[in-house]
Amino acid sequence: MESSRRQRYGLVFKLALFYVLLSLPTLVVVESAILIAEFQRFMHGVAGGSLRSANEHGADELAARWPGLDGAGTEALEVWTQDWTLRLQQPRGGLTPDASYVLLELAERPLAAALLAPDGRVVARSIEDPHWTPDLPTTTEIERASLSARDALELAGSESPFKLRRSLAPVRDADGRLLGLLFVELRLPLPWRRVLLDSSFESPTVLAFLIVFGVLSSIFLAAWVTRRLNRIARAASAWSRGDFSEPIDDRSRDEIGRVSALLDRMALDLRGLMRSRAQLAMLAERQRLARDLHDTVKQKAFALNLQLAAARRLLADTPAVERLDQAQRLTQQIQQELGQILDEMRSDGADLPFVEHLRARAIDWSHTSGLVPAFELEDMPALPPRHEESLLRIVDEALANVLRHAGATRVDIGLHRERGLWRLSIRDDGRGIAAEAAAGMGLGNLRQRAENLPEGRFELDSEPGRGTLVAVRFAVPDNP
Secondary structure: OHHHHHHHHHHHHHHHHHHHHHHHHHHHHHHHHHHHHHHHHHHHHOOHHHHHHHHHHHHHHHOOHHHHHHHHHHHHHHHHHHHHHHHHOOOOOOOOOOOOOOHHOOOOOOEEEEOOHHHHHOOEEOOOOOOEEOOOHHHHHHHHHHHOOOOOOEEEEOOOOOEEEEEEEEOOOOOEEEEEEEEEEEEEEEEHHHHHHHEEEEEHHHHHHHHHHHHHHHHHHHHHHHHHHHHHHHHHHHHHHHOOOOOOOOOOOOHHHHHHHHHHHHHHHHHHHHHHHHHHHHHHHHHHHHHHHHHHHHHHHHHHHHHHHHHHHOOOOOOOHHHHHHHHHHHHHHHHHHHHHHHHHHHOOOOOOHHHHHHHHHHHHHHHHHHHHHHEEEEOOOOOHHHHHHHHHHHHHHHHHHHHOOOOOOOOEEEEEOOOEEEEEEEOEEEEOOOHHHOOOHHHHHHHHHOOOOOOOOEEOOOOOOOOOEEEEEEEOOOO
């Protein structure tokens, strides 16, 4: 027990370690693949002009609201700038429709905006972050944007270590007068930096889930698998000792169940083979003893009888003749009894008993059906050959009905002595026998064979969907 427990825990540890080691690179690969795909999709939209278009719409919106915002002071302009950048970061309808949610996956603050006066002075900005100072436009870039009517100007960006995209749009009133310049900067880290260098709440949570899932599932799997493997190990250990009475009896239909069924069938074959070899060895030994007795003791008894006959002729008229006659009669009796013993030893009385014939028939049937019968057989005294043949025919017919009609997954064969009679039973867990089929010719033949046995009685117990029991009760004569 302690050994099996150590083996089970060893398997649990290996499976848990396998799950964890598999989940870590899987998590990195899957997250990287998703982020890279969405990042490429988003940047494709930016390259198509989504940042420039958003900057132009922002400039138009600011120009429409300029009188109210400018009159409220710098604070109102900063509030609008912050609100505008937040709207560009919305997962749906933001900078790139249906792809903007990747912004917050890659950076906490992916966008920065600033409102510049016509002379380039910063009037309002969206963020105050010591770790990120936006790359504000140069004087040349401001002059170029000021010359534009309403189109935004794409400014120079960079590719590493951040994807940097910049845009500058003029803010003009209805008369075309330049009110200011709206600047926006997009800065995103490359996806691999986000996966390998940055940490977030989701990654530890997913990792913890994978670890817990791996440990619990490996415990379940190991307990379920090793329990069945331990049954195979116990059965194999018993078989190695020559005890084939402990089957694996795994009824599952998976790979382990199929292997267990094959091993059970192999055990039945080995048991029959060992019994057959034992019987053959016994028969060979009896034949050897018979030859030795015939070649030595019987010949010497024959020679002794000849010597006694010769001595009787020499002493024909003496009182010792009577003693020689008695000795000769005893010698002749010895010869006769020895001859009977030799005939019995040479006969086929060492053939397999009925139980082994029954087991061999069932094993042959299992090779055809794929079902391994479960046996509970008691050793029974010898039967007359005709009665033994009738019982074997009953078993053959019952098993053939199981194969043709039952659709069973289990068959039990039993032979027991009950209240002075012997009872042979074949039980299956199949679909059962309908009432109209119970009167068929096959079952009628079974009943007739059973009733021809000494004190024979036939039993049939079956209900649709609940299997079938065929049993025969009979007596065994004292002197078959």
